Amino acid sequence: MTDQQVLILGGQGRIGRSVAQDLVANTQAKITVTGRTLKSEASVQRQESPQIEFLALDLADYEGLEKAIASHQLVIHCAGPFLYRDTSVLKACIEQGVNYLDVSDSRSFTRKALALGDAAKAGGVTAIINTGIFPGISNSMVRHDVEKLDQAEQIHLSYVVAGSGGAGVTVMRTTFLGLQEPFEAWIDNQWQSVKPYSARETVQFPEPYGKAGVYWFDMPEAFTLVDSFPVKTVITKFGSIPDFYNHLTWIAAHIFPPSWIKNPAGIEFLSHVSHRMTSVSDRVSGIGVAIRSEVRGQKDGQPTLICSTLVHENTAVAAGAGTGSIAELMLANQLKKPGVWPVEQALPTELFKQTIQSRGLKLNVESTVIPSPVA
Template structure:
């Protein structure tokens, strides 16, 4: 839609810039970015200052756009104010949240979004995001799905910025709930190492339990599933060992009070090692269940040399669909609830991303 206006909150960060690039490539929308502290240098898009926690600013600005993309993380401590104001002003909403606690703040807005005709799709990007669609792709090939396994591998920083580093360390602070044996059970982050062979650029690396919002939405979306396993790893492998030490050896107070310090140190380290490891990502999804009364496993993989870039593709594809009218579904939805498999596969093909 050539007359559409898209506002990208946090659009000057790594993920936000890649979302903007994808939206610019695949739509004719007019794009505006927001920044909190420092205006961007040499941005191809106009940028305006905005504090996403300032209700008055949100009220004044959001109604000027057809769609808002919320990339202003970390999301662990964000409120649902952006979505609230989008619904009040009839503006479609997409975010790149990787925090289940944040998503929980948005789900109660589902009836209001439906009534207002606002499509809100949460936790888009690569993982969560494309990972959810890979699961739906696998589930649809079975008569009954029982176990979902999601494995993620990322090189160094993944081409992302400090926000992603902060999010990683925030996710190590507390045990989390995993869906195992048809019930919620406590799991410790970065435990139970498992070796997984991904497509290049990752190759064979160790992965560990990590809390992901996909778990909760997938349990809701596919009620026959008894187990959802989400494991994450980095390469080079010594980052996994450092992260394990951080999660299991460091005093808990270090994680609570030292998140910014740990994020800064890790970011500076990866700026050096990224030159050798690259910043790619790979995902492997296994959906185990039954087909024609036979036990069956559907396995799918995708990879990309730049994690931040493919995250931009994942979110940009959904923005493209909403603006075109093909993904408009009023309410607050997870990716697998809102995005049909045929649209997901079309999005991959348009962006020359291969699914194996």
Template sequence: MTDRVLILGGRGRIGNSVAADIANHTQAQITITGRSPETGNSVNLPLANRVDFLVLDLAEIDKLTQAIANSNLVIHCAGPFHHRDANVLKICIEQGINYIDVSDHRSYTIKALKYHEQAVQAGVTAIINTGIFPGISNSMVRQCVEQFDQPEKIHLSYLVSGSGGAGVTVMRTTFLGLQYPFTAWIDSKWQKILPYTQRQIIDFPSPYGSSGVYWFDMPETYTIPQTFPSVKTVVTKFGSIPDFYNHLTWITAHIFPKWLMQRHYMIEFLSHVSYFMTDFTNNFSGIGVAVRSAVTGKKNGQTFIYCSTLVHENTALASGCGAGSIAQLLLEGKLKKLGVSPVEAALPTNLFIPAMESRGMKISQSITQIDDQE
């Protein structure tokens, strides 16, 4: 029988990329959803005869439940996830349907993880935070951590050119992430961090080179310390290309009045202005992404830094590869992890690497020994 995949929010840039990846790598029949009938007219995916469109609002519980029940796999791409409840996940568990999402905020991750035991009892595999970052980045961390007897510090750095090929929703995600302080696992304790602080220059692969990144609240800031409890510090930093976007974002985070940044209309205004600006600068900067995972730890009594890097020319397409590869593995029966799990806890490296290679995603590694006497 043909597998049936339901992609909620499939007409967004990320959802569309996920659908394209699944169409390219599986034989599944795909249904993508949108709130407006007009969005269905713009469906333009590989093998379009295997892609259907369904008008659906997540508030339509009965219709949502029926759509989920008629599927083998549900992929939740309807962001932003900052204020989303976990109702889609809850219905999937009740219906016994496997679940993936591209969620990218700690608040949603915490809500989803609370359903772990229910998912186990229902025999459901639910993998959250898939995509590029979080997602592929988490698996790069796992690959690095496995090189050590005792991993101690994880430093994740992300760099996006222009809009990254994504839509206004991703802009909203960025500005929503600037509203409040968050906690990070530093020196074996949770410490308060202000978003977009502590600029750091990181050497990324070509064509990016040395670029500035800043503290940013990501789900992996929360999940990685739990997945790898021996790690003492987890750092997650983000930056933009061109660099003047970093300075504008810093001003937004630290100069604009907090009460103003917490207003919906201000988030919408900033998101649309930013999208308009990047739509122009994309012509010069491109829409690519760079991910760098650096893990410091001990192997055979010596201290090393194991560094893993990935560059892709289109951030949205890279996100599609992250979620799509996990969907493929679930549909093929190669991946099964009952409960609700972040990517780094669910996807073994021996499945991750071939999945990336089959999509032309080249991950480079380097290892450097550190003199403990320095």
């Protein structure tokens, strides 16, 4: 349908632009991207599509926000960092009866959004949160792997990002914000406090990344996957390439004075310094991403491990594909589930596989029977 209107909040950022580009490539929808100001005269034209137009909008202008939402069929919230956001956009969508997606990556924001589930359901609004690459595609990979088992027992989800990931300073902010406080992880059927960027583990990713170090990291999946699947343990770990950045992040988490990480000005300073560093190293490391989902459980009475991996050369583009693919399904009325849902509770595996394949993303899957220990 050519008369569908999509509103992308924060559409001038790297992730927002990637979502817009994915929609242009896969739908005929008219797309409005917003920002507080037009960054440059060529900002919208760089999208190279007549489907896209710009709207100046400050999210603090609630009246303007409501007016913009009312004239669209789908709102995609890309204006992070979400740790600092409230749920006013989602509430406005529910009030206006407009479907909603976001690329949120904050545990606290996710909890606030999920609390609006009954209101969204009553209003017939489908709201899917935590879309993108991680969380997002990663959640669907876990669902895919869980469904291959008769009973899932442990989920181990790992990510590695090369340099800046092509996401500008955003990925830096997200990383440092994730270091602020210990968080709760589901381990052996109970919630346990975990220190961020602790318990380094070497994980085998596909080429070109190979073995890479990953660390505990606070992500919405750490608790939404527990709600979605009856497993004993959910492990979520993150790492950077080159490994030098892992050591710097570990120092920030464990050595720096806490005030540096908890102060917004400190976050901005560290994020911009890191971004300048990666602008140099990106030329060597690239800006890609690798995801590894590993689910252990039972299949045909035998302990079995299902492992799926996915690699993309540009993290921001992959995030755009993750969100854009769900938007495409919603616009085509192929995905309708009133309420507020994390990706793994809303997107059926078959639709997930169809949409990522249409975007040239390849899911590699291995199934291994785990030998019984010798007595």
